[in-house]
Amino acid sequence: MLQEDKASNLLTKRFGIDVFSAASAAFAVSPFITIVDSGRNKLGAALKSGFAELFTRPHRFIRTPAFLLVFGVYFSTYTTANVIDTVCSYTNRDNQTPKFLGTTIANMTTCIYKDRAFTRMFGIVAPKSLPLGTYGLFATRDALTIAASFNIPPVLARELYDRKIILNYDTAQNFAQMLCPAGVQIVSCALHLLGLDLYNRPGVSLSSRISLLAKNYLKTTITRIARIGPAFGIGGVGNRMVKERASELIFDRQQVGVVVTAFK
Template identity: 85%
Template sequence: MQENKPSDLLARRLGIDLFSAASAAFGVSPFITIVDRNKLGAALKRGFADLFTRPHKFVRTPAFLLVFGVYCATYTTANAIDTICSYTNLDNQTPKFLGTTIANMTTCIYKDRAFTRMFGIVAPKGLPLGSYGLFATRDALTIAASFNLPSVLAREFYDRKYFLDYETSQNFSQMLCPAAVQIVSCALHLLGLDLYNRPGISWSSRFNFLAKNYAKTTITRIARIGPAFGIGGVGNRVIKERVSELVFDRQQVGVVATAFK
């Protein structure tokens, strides 16, 4: 049997990256779509009722496809950067942070604009520069906590014997980090919104607004980001690992890794 070229094997690994990213995104996007569109309890119930009674129609809606596109693009970017950096013997942390941040922010902007046209009740106004900066920092923190920090923390937990096996440490870290960072990023989120909604008011009034809304908004953001990058992150990694085990044997993986060093 003819041996596969390293470039062919790399292409297959990138195909696995896309498949695992799409699978994870498809799994978490229904929940995120419903939460993004519906903020009230009754509306949430209707959203989940549509999902479970008419799933074939739900997954064809523009709202679902937009959300799926955001997370598929984000996970695909992270996976592909991991693969390419592994084969070129480069550190993946900075490229993955920059790549996933760009992918997530650009697709989120497109999705939010489309949602505003589809579901908004008032015309949007220009976003203040301060809000742009706060939202960008908020999203960068979430991306770093979702794609960079979990692997570092998982190794630390495992080395300190907090977990008996490394996979459990990975899963715990992936679930913890995106949710925990919302404790910090929620304040940036609220201040960005307040700059947009109430321009020109005093900072004491802004801090009162922050204190009043911080707890409930943090809980809401954890409930949304947890599935998106916690459950989704675990699913993406596990699917990628399991499919790779089925497609490649250890010898092939070694050939590719050696060829790209």
């Protein structure tokens, strides 16, 4: 009973680290994402005014509804991923499928809420319902991004390290975390553009859609890489580093062993 109580106490601390790490990562990336998302219609002006307010009145910036909505998306997504990692580790179960499903659900639901709120705040036309095809394409797009942000980087990092392509494991982790979320946009951008075109131009021919995709693909891909890279690349590296450093400060090997033993 004493061992189980100690394990429960340590697990509570681990959940605290999970939440703290998620909050740190979300707080670091949310200002940039907020500014970009707020300027969907006039990006240049939004970047100028957004960064001006961020650096001159940061206390006001972080209290705006736009910032809080974006922070909520990434805080919930990173918290979900961290908690699932912890639970799977302490119950000796594989984390890949639970983390993919959990983070996908958390990210999609919070993004839908955030996008609806942003449409009311910054939209220039009245929103209309999404076609089923657009829902499917957007869901696939987001699922690819989540897999590339939370599932693939650890696998790629281990491969790079084991094959001695990158000799330092921390470097391999950072490289994989930065590469994967950005790299998957090469594929998911096409889904994004097709989904938008189904929404904006219902009933047009396939050749017309392909022509529009070819025209906008490169610049849209660059834009999405610039947005997703910080959100899940820099944010993912920061989340992992904060978790590791906080764990080193709070736990020692003996304590971790007690937790693992109690939950087997």
